[in-house]
Amino acid sequence: MEKFEKVSGIAAPMPLVNIDTDMIIPKVFLKTIKRSGLGVNLFDEMRFERDGSEKPDFVLNQTQYRDASIIVAGDNFGCGSSREHAPWALADFGIKVIVSTSFADIFFNNCFKNGILPIVLPQDQVEVIMKDAEKGSNARIEVDLESQSLTTSDGTSFAFEVDEFKKHCLMNGLDDIGLTMEKASSIDTFEAKSSGERPWV
C-alpha cells in the first residue's frame, strides 16, 4: 500500500445523507475477481445514464470536480454492505480522504486497508468544509495526517482524531497481515489454551 502523508486537493461536496455502498459501487460491478479498475464505475447509477452518457448534474461530472481527491459527505457515509469494492472504486478514482459526521463501521475499516483516510468531524465543522468544497476547483483543501489537521482554502484548520495504530499503518503503507504474523506465537498460545478450554470449537 502507498504511504499516506499529506493530501492537497479539490473536495467534492456530496451533502446527501446515508450514501450507501450500493450507490458507491452497484452490485453489477461486484462480479470481478480483481481489486483494480473499479474507478470508472464509481457511483455508477448516480453518475451515468443507462446508455453510459454522463448525468451533468452529478458532482464528479462537473468540470471543477473531475479531479477531486476528497469527498465531503452527509451523515453515515458508506452504510450497507461489507463490499470492499466500495473503497477500491473510490481509491481507483483517486479519492484519498472522505469527511463526514459519521461512517458505517465496516466501510470505515475498509478505507484504511486501501489508503483512504475517513475523517469524522462534528456537524458544524463539516458544514464549514462543505461550504468550502462548494467553491470548486479554486478551493484546495489540505489534509495532514501526521499533525491530524484539515485546512480549508481560506486557512481555517480543524483537528481530527484518528486511531494510533491505523494512523501508523496508513502513514507507513503497512500490510496488516505481515504485522499480525509477527505475533504468531501469541496466536499459537491462545489456540492451545482455548482448544483445551473449548474443545468443541
Added chain:
Amino acid sequence: MSPKTLYDKIWDAHVAHESEDGTCLLYIDRHLVHEVTSPQAFEGLRMAGRKVRAPEKTIAVPDHNVPTTLERLEGIIENEEGRIQVEALDKNAKEFGLHYYAMNDVRQGIVHIVGPEQGWTLPGMTVVCGDSHTATHGAFGALAHGIGTSEVEHVLATQTLIQKKSKNMKVEITGKLNPGVTAKDITMAVIGETGTAGGTGYVIEYCGEAIRDLSMEGRMTVCNMAIEGGARAGLIAPDETTYEYVKGRPHAPKGAEWEAAETWWKTLYTDEGAAWDKVVTLKGEEIEPVVTWGTSPEDVLPISAKVPAPSDFEGGKVDAAARALDYMGLEPGTPLNEIKIDAVFVGSCTNGRIEDFREVAKILEGKKVADGVRMMIVPGSGLVRAQAEEEGLSAIFEAAGAEWRLPGCSMCLAMNPDQLAEHERCASTSNRNFEGRQGYKGRTHLVSPGMAAAAAITGHLTDVRELM
C-alpha cells in the same frame, strides 16, 4: 470482578493479544466465505505464499451469484462473470482444503442460513464473513460481524482480526407481540427508532420478553438487521431455545463435549448491574406490522400510516426524503396500504427459513396471487427447500401462482438474473431498500413474510391482520 455484558464475556474469551493502545487480535472461531468477497483474498494469499491457518474452521458456499432456476441443476450459470466467481470459489475451497458446499449440494444455500443449519454457529463463538449480514449469527449469542475482503484475507492467514472493542448497547423489547407482528417488525421498528447510524460504534444485545419468546429463526431475523441499524453486531443471550435448536446438528458438539459446551454457554449472559453505553426500549405490544416507504431501512412506518412529506423531517434528511420519494414514485399523504405493487419477493438471509415459508403459506393457502403481480419465493437453503416441499408449502405457493425456486441470495441483492425491471415496485422480505438494490430503478418496500403474502394477494401493500 465487575459485572460484564454478554459482549464483554465473549470478547474477553477471544483476545489473543492486546497492545498498549487497546488494539487487540481477536481470535476467530468460524470464518464463513462466499464467492463475491473472497477471490481477491485467496489471490492475495497465493501471491504472498501464505496458507489458510485454520481450514477446519473455514466454511465456504456460493450463494450471491447462483441462479435460482432449474437449469442450474445442470451446472449452468449463464452470466459469465458470475460463473467465474463460483468456479474460483470451487477451486479455492479445494486448493486450501476448506469445508465446502458446492452449488448443487442439497446443503447449499445462503451462507447465513447454512452456518446455523449445519451447526457451525454455536453460542459464545466469534464468527466473521465477508458479508454484512453475518450479524445473523448473533442470535446464538455468538459475536458475529461482517468484514471487508482485506480482513477476509487477514482471517484466512492468521485466524484473527485486528479490532478495538465496541461500546455496549441494550435494545429491550418488553411485553408480548400482538398477532400478525413478527421478528421482522421488531427489527425494523428498532431501526425506525434509532436510525441507520444509531448503532454505529456499538454491539447491540437484544433482550426482553418479546425477544425471549421468539424462536431461533425469529431471533436470527432480528440480529440479521442489526447492521442496518449501524451496529457492529447484534446478540441474543443463549437459552433453552438455543440449545434445543443446536443439539443434534451435524457440526454441533456431542456427548461429553456437549455437556461441557452447555455448561459454558450457561455462563453467557449479561451480569446484573453491567454498564450500558446506550439503552433503547420498545414496548412489544405497541409494535405494529411495519413497511418501508423510502430508500433507507430507517424509513419505517406502521402499515396504517401515510407516506410522509420531506417537511416532516429535519437536517440532511429533508433532501434525502425528497430524493427517496422521487425515486420511489410516491406522493406524500398517500395511505401506505393503497400503494400498488408489481412484484413480491420472499427469501433472503433475513426471511428465508422454514418458519417464514409457513407464515407465507398460511396466508396464501386457497388464494391466488393478484393479476399482474409476480411472486418469487426463494428458500434459504436446499434443506429448507426440501422441508417446504415435504410439508406441502411449495404446493400451496404454486397453486397460488407463485414461483418456487432454488436456494440463493436471489433478488435480495439481484446479482443473479432475479431482478426488478425499471420502476417495478416490490414488497420484499429482504433487508435493504437502497436505490437500485433489487434492480436498476427498482422500488423496494421491506416487509415481513406475512405482509409480503398479503400484498401478493391484494396487489397492494396490505395489513396482514386483515387476512388472518
